[in-house]
Structures are given as C-alpha cells and as structure tokens.
Amino acid sequence: MNWNKLTEAGQIEEIKSLSKEKPVLIFKHSTSCSISSMSMDRLTRKWQTSDNEKVEPYYLDLIANRELSNQVAREFGVPHESPQVLLIKSGNVIYDNSHFGISYADLMGKI
Template identity: 30%
Template sequence: MAALKRITSIEELAQAMEDSAHRPFLLFKHSTRCPISSGAHREFDAYLNHNPNEAVNYGVIYVVEDRAVSDAAAERLGVKHESPQAILVKNGQAVWHTSHSDITLEALEGILAE
C-alpha cells in the first residue's frame, strides 16, 4: 500500500508542492462530516490498497480540521475548493482534478497510469 500523508500545515503543503517537481502528488481533500466524502475516501483507499502508482506521493487534507491548509491549497493551485476533491499536482501546478462521486478507483487508476 502506498503511504498517505496527512497535510496539517501550510509548511507541509508547500513542501509537497515543491516535491511535486520530482514526483507527482495526488492530494485528496476530505470532509469528515460528509457522507459523499466518506464514499470518495473509500474509493481513494481502495486505489491505495489495490495497485497504486508507487512513483506518486499521496496526501490528504481534512478540510474541517485544517481549513487554513485547505484554503491555501485552493489558492495556491487555482482550483476552486470542493470536498471531497482529488487534485493531481506536477511541478507545483494542478494538472487534473475531480470531485464528489467522480472520485473512483477507476478514475484514479486511469489518471495515475499515465
């Protein structure tokens, strides 16, 4: 299983963005209060437990608990905040994103197989 790192500070977010120059970074924004987000989290976990791309770093922001970090990610990446949301980052730039019920094992396998 690929490691999923919880991002709890703006400094950790900045480091993940910087590291995306060398390894793509898939960011999952999760609301612990939303049943749709819980379903997306299950799909994300299924991807990580199935056959994840080991050349990618994986991170999660809990949007309720770490609102400032979530807002900073939206601003820095230029992607309107939604939760749940998955954002693929390369070279510090969002190159793909999706949200809600479009976060599926199949969608993640498709975009991360490239």
C-alpha cells in the first residue's frame, strides 16, 4: 500500500479537489495506540495493488499532526476519533468508521 502522507493543511483542499476524480481515503493513525496499529494492519493486509487505481490513500499521523487532524474533522464535519477512516468523494465524506469498525470490505463497497 502506497500511503500519501497528510502533513500540511493545504493538502486538505488538494484532497477535496482530487476526490472529484477519484475517491480519497484518509486513515487517522495514532502511532502510540495498539488498537490503531491493529486496525491499520487489518486494512493494509487486504489491500490489493489494483486498489490504488480505485482510491487514493492518505495517512495522517495523529501524534505528529494533532492540529491537522482537528482541522480534518472540522473541514469534513466528522468528529475526531482514533483510529479513524474517512472516505471522501466529490469533496464530501461518504463513509467514516473507527476502531474495529474499520473494514476493508466496507470501504471498498462504498467506492
């Protein structure tokens, strides 16, 4: 899985724009949380190379970028959780989930 790192506020507008052509996945990950690591592992183990053609994946390190995570929550109107996935299409969140609710099958079913 080739993650794009979400590290700057300006990338939020880029994500909104990109999502008009291709859905965008944001995975909010806490590097100090075992549940977050497990959720991320479950997602990445099932990820297929061909999925990169269907959805653009972004990774947000919550420990290093907490204020950016808060901005993502405000911009997309989804309360912050960790771990959390947001699936964005045409600039809007069409799916979100957190913790053990993060499911590869559910995400891919929404694309």
